[in-house]
Amino acid sequence: MPHIQITMLKGRTIEQKRKIAERITDAMVEDAKTAKEGVIITILEVEREDYAHGGVLMADKK
Amino acid sequence: MPHIQITMLKGRTIEQKRKIAERITDAMVEDAKTAKEGVIITILEVEREDYAHGGVLMADKK
Amino acid sequence: MPHIQITMLKGRTIEQKRKIAERITDAMVEDAKTAKEGVIITILEVEREDYAHGGVLMADKK
């Protein structure tokens, strides 16, 4: 009955999100032995100015 | 002094959010015995393609 | 189908948690019009040295 919260940069298509949801759910069911119906995934999409790595905003990279 | 993070589908009115905030705060004050001023609630609203249950995006349900 | 994450100081009894879970779920069902079975609540309990308010750890208060 896990909850998975994904925080990532905006821009993935619904088809990409569909596959991610399927594969993460399968991993939780097969490896964590949880019931499929209990897996909840939420995706928090953020802008490039709302994600920093090593002290630098993604908006400022390159 | 609890922090409550609610992740839910977009679409509730401000009146609904107002009631949810009041009732959750009351529950924390009366049952968790916390100071009212210390209760912080944040609502993260997500699209139907950003919420999956049982491996299926809400956008694909029905 | 909301997910509610509660972060609070360690120390509540199971009876307190039971009431909090019931009341928050009722609020989500009655005010956010979500299905009862879809409400997931997780409680993250933290030590007094892992919670700060106004720049001061709870462990250092008073």
Added chain:
Amino acid sequence: MPHIQITMLKGRTIEQKRKIAERITDAMVEDAKTAKEGVIITILEVEREDYAHGGVLMADKK
């Protein structure tokens, strides 16, 4: 460069966590097209009294 936070009941072995981390990372790399080195996964393990579904603590189920 996604961050994935998994909240689940305590009790999985390190071997199970290893597989979950690998599979979720692979899904993010192959389907979200992110760099492998950018995938961060954190697992928050909670007790059965800290996880509720449908208003009932897991500790009170069955």
Added chain:
Amino acid sequence: MPHIQITMLKGRTIEQKRKIAERITDAMVEDAKTAKEGVIITILEVEREDYAHGGVLMADKK
């Protein structure tokens, strides 16, 4: 290798976010002794109707 999730009201400029990311990263490197490249910061911006304090939405304050 910490992950820092900031939830705050919408409205800061990219310049403000840049400084916040730099300063929080510096604090984690200097005080938590973590590698700079390992610090990930995500900012979740919320509307005034999605943030409550003391049971009152920010949108309803004053």
Added chain:
Amino acid sequence: MPHIQITMLKGRTIEQKRKIAERITDAMVEDAKTAKEGVIITILEVEREDYAHGGVLMADKK
């Protein structure tokens, strides 16, 4: 009135946490122009088997 959630490996001293809380709060006050009393920081400490980077658990590194 921001909430900052830090997820990091277990092992920092209370003195380190004290400094982190002070510095992050100062950054939020000075750069995000928020009231000091409104800054809430929570630290979620995880084991090395509960943190993965690039698909590998920290417990398996080196």
